[in-house]
Amino acid sequence: MSKTDFDPIIDTTRRAEIVALLKRAVLTGKLEPGQKLNELRISEQMRVSRAPLREAMRELVQEGILTSIPYAGTFVIEVTAKDIEDAYSLNQVLDEFAIERTWPNRTKQFVAELDRRHDAVKRATLNVDTTGQIEAALQLHSLIHEWADHSLLLDTWLRLTSRLQMYFALHQRARNEPVPAIDVHEEYVRLLKGNDMKAAQRHAREHIALDFEELVAFAKNLEQRGAGDKSGAKRKRIDT
């Protein structure tokens, strides 16, 4: 075998680019929950035909950030307080499992990457770009799932990440003020390097709980605001 191994080439089809664009638009809040995605308009804006756009949308529907009603349209998912609570509780379960699986795999390289991402979080905190802060924090949290050597777990986590990123972005946009500047990850990183797995798991639970409590409160507010609607009534759809 040759000395240098090459990875397979990155796929570059229009479809893949469209997926990335749409996903980013949803996860940063540029496309709001409930908003309808008009195929013709978007395809014209992106200068592509509807075929690859529709295929891209199918992917995102399956990924859970869009929802489709035949002959009616495709919409950004709505966000309820229950959705956020559910994401939170599943996150707890997955984190605990991920830590257990990652624990024996913690090499020097793992620790290095852990520090690198922690630094990225600290650097992002100084910045005003809230999207960057969210991404950096989620990247840090992703590490235990990436090192668990469990492709299904990673897959599940990445799917969950999409939703988390969307929730946090919504929250940030609504509050419109920077995230608390103090670094809550110091302890988390320290425990991941240590020898007490149970402690690390416990901390993951409790630490993440803090972030979520505010999120859920925020989402409940959102719902109260729109509580005039009848239960089964359709929300007014905002066109693209």
Place this chain on the structure above:
Amino acid sequence: MSKTDFDPIIDTTRRAEIVALLKRAVLTGKLEPGQKLNELRISEQMRVSRAPLREAMRELVQEGILTSIPYAGTFVIEVTAKDIEDAYSLNQVLDEFAIERTWPNRTKQFVAELDRRHDAVKRATLNVDTTGQIEAALQLHSLIHEWADHSLLLDTWLRLTSRLQMYFALHQRARNEPVPAIDVHEEYVRLLKGNDMKAAQRHAREHIALDFEELVAFAKNLEQRGAGDKSGAKRKRIDT
């Protein structure tokens, strides 16, 4: 509110039907792992154009039972022993969580449905249709996820179910002999009706482990058989 509530009408687009057909073909083993899906041929066989077929395939790629290589084709996923072990371990984690969440929701209706599905399993055991047996067993296992009142968990479980169904179907096809006729679910159902949640969780772990042990052994055999290939070598692709 009126006396009878109606569910939304089933969506009937070609795409949805194609998804169902393809999914069934993969999960029953009619389409084998690694097999390539030729768009033109399938679209002609189904008497549809490639557009809805391609959209359907995008969904199944995202659902994890197909995999796509740009300009090369879309294939049924390969199955390794590690994949099965991973599915098994994630299943354990999710089951434990599902039982915890379902526990307070166990109404009379839940018990009735539990019995109904258990009966379905027992009836399927008498039959020769192995596919039906697998589906019935998975339906029974699905119950705790459906009653957990946790849409993300259910979503994750359903995605996992696809893989499990495929693994079991492969196994059955390879062995080509009926599943053991004894009913291993009696205890499981009994515990789910009882008052000891921990016991139910423990049993779920151990009972499911039995089913999986044989599966994993089978998959390892499969890999040994094809172990002549070099590590990175492409498997020969079987065309549709």
Place this chain on the structure above:
DNA sequence: TATTGCTATATTGTCGACAATCTGTTTTTC
């Protein structure tokens, strides 16, 4: 003989146009 370059063919990716369906408005009917 092994490697490189070219060619032919098959297959996937993308496009523009048409058909099916939904929604809101207008017209008809009682």
Place this chain on the structure above:
DNA sequence: GAAAAACAGATTGTCGACAATATAGCAATA
């Protein structure tokens, strides 16, 4: 005037054709 029917507009679903790309086979070359 109210309910039903018919119409109009817009949007999604589907189709057939073309463009871009990959694969296999063969020729050329060292």
